[in-house]
Amino acid sequence: MTQTSFIDELLPQIVYIDLSAEELSDITSSSHRFWKFAKTMPKYPHWYLMRTIENDALFCRFVMHIRKHGHLEHFCWFHGSTQEQVCSCSSHKTFVKFDYQSYTYWTMGYPLLPLLGKSVADTYGTRLINRTSID
Numbered sequence: 001m002t003q004t005s006f007i008d009e010l011l012p013q014i015v016y017i018d019l020s021a022e023e024l025s026d027i028t029s030s031s032h033r034f035w036k037f038a039k040t041m042p043k044y045p046h047w048y049l050m051r052t053i054e055n056d057a058l059f060c061r062f063v064m065h066i067r068k069h070g071h072l073e074h075f076c077w078f079h080g081s082t083q084e085q086v087c088s089c090s091s092h093k094t095f096v097k098f099d100y101q102s103y104t105y106w107t108m109g110y111p112l113l114p115l116l117g118k119s120v121a122d123t124y125g126t127r128l129i130n131r132t133s134i135d
Helices: 003-010 021-028 056-069
Strands: 035-037 047-050 071-076 081-083 092-100 103-106 128-133
Touching (some): 021 056, 056 092, 056 103, 056 128
Antiparallel strands (some): 035 047, 047 128, 071 081, 071 092, 092 103, 103 128
């Protein structure tokens, strides 16, 4: 059995259900115990929410919410800013970002794979959601 067919067999039929206002408020709350400050990137201050077994259902729904209701934004690691258009250097990436209250949220764009045991099925799957303050 190939890796691809193995994952295909594990993936459930995904049915998207919009987050309620209460669920959106709960997962984005600054007091949410899972939001951690990203200490390794002080040049780009942001927080992240790691996917766990405990938060998996709400986490996955929030990822889908970001991707459905978000907007495209280009970010250049070299220039350290968002861009209206992709710059000419090779250090840029386009993200789907979702603005809510005083934060913008995004993932790295990896597929949403199922959890296996205590970890995400694949190192390339979506394992975290990022957020930063809106200036």
